[in-house]
Amino acid sequence: MSNFFQTKLEYLRGVGLQRAQLLGKELGLFTYGDLIQRYPFRYLDRTQFYNIVDLHDDLPYVQVKGILRGREVIGEGPKKRMVAKVGDASGELELVWFKGVNYLEKVIKNHQEYIVFGKPTMFNGRPQMAHPELEEVSEQKPGQSFLQPVYNTSEKLKNYHRVDSKTIMRMVGDLLKIALPQVTETLSPALIEQYALLGKAAALQQIHFPQTPELLEKARFRLKFEELFYIQPKLLRQKDQRKVELAGQIFNEVPTLVHFYKEIMPFDLTGAQKRVIHEIYKD
Known part of the structure; x- marks a missing residue:
């Protein structure tokens, strides 16, 4: 997302400095990006x-x-x-x-x-x-x-500052009006076509204010797909890094199992013990 989403919440219409500070302290919401990515945890059926x-x-x-x-x-x-x-x-x-x-x-x-x-x-x-x-x-x-979104808030915000789920819903609605044109697509056209995905801007609109249950599910699938898609390169990079930084001990010469049984072990092994040692030797 662009630098637009680093804008502090106090500059959003109807928020102001005092409410923005409360949202940051209570909910960890500091910027436009934080708010637009705070998704509803359930929906009320207004249809x-x-x-x-x-x-x-x-x-x-x-x-x-x-x-x-x-x-x-x-x-x-x-x-x-x-x-x-x-x-x-x-x-x-x-x-x-x-x-x-x-x-x-x-x-x-x-x-x-x-x-x-x-x-x-x-x-x-x-x-x-x-x-x-x-x-x-x-x-x-x-x-x-529509399916009305319900957002998590805190008892302090609800009881003392009148910032409930509906207040956050209105804030998100105001933000979407100015934010959607700033959203850039993060997946390639080939991926979007292959998996019949919603565009990023459409997914954000529908996850907050779904027009139908079907569009809500498509928005969820798109956002989950994107998150998992970008986790994969990170996991592969960590795997390669571990191979370099945490390389195991390499034994150039390994004695045969027969030598190990006869010359090193002072007693006979059971069949189960021999199978385990054989598996270790193969590795």
Whole structure:
């Protein structure tokens, strides 16, 4: 990769010096290259919609589509929370937020159709989501559904500095917009054609924001192939170096086994011992 990827993270939009220092200390991310090569460890399926009636505790993060109604703020002070309901043709889902209530009052609209994304739980026999993500259906762009990447972070970053997986996802998205034109191909056209590999830039795009499960697997294969391909010359070089630096003792004259048995050994060997000595002699 070019010198572009040695650029410090503090120069990425929305990062700044303080956050960059935290990312370096907590996650070992210092440059554009560090961030673009910090791959997700799993993905959330944003390609499937569930009916509200089918929600239960055992499901992972899911998304539903419905009309929001009944938005209200309950409680005061630390107990203040926003509660709303989203309904589709199959049932009703309760939503609750304990943080950011003042902001949510300004942006959440009654009688608006939303895509709701979060972890469903059951409360008093009814489905509920705490702190779900909301997106107006009218704002959804064509082809926007994807497998959402999940990145490792630290408890300190999440709890005290609000740098969670989604924050890192946004940072990676911003970086890819300016970084992909700087990516240079590292494998020959012959290899890419022979093994039907994705290009390096396409693989980086798809490993972070895969459009389909098939493209995600192709991106993984490409990046694994490249890593193993460049390990091979290193291993061969180390092997040659060991032959030169750690050459074993060479015996120009080796006595015959018969001489060894009769003249050197003071006792008869068992059959198994003779076989082992014979194998050593052959080597």
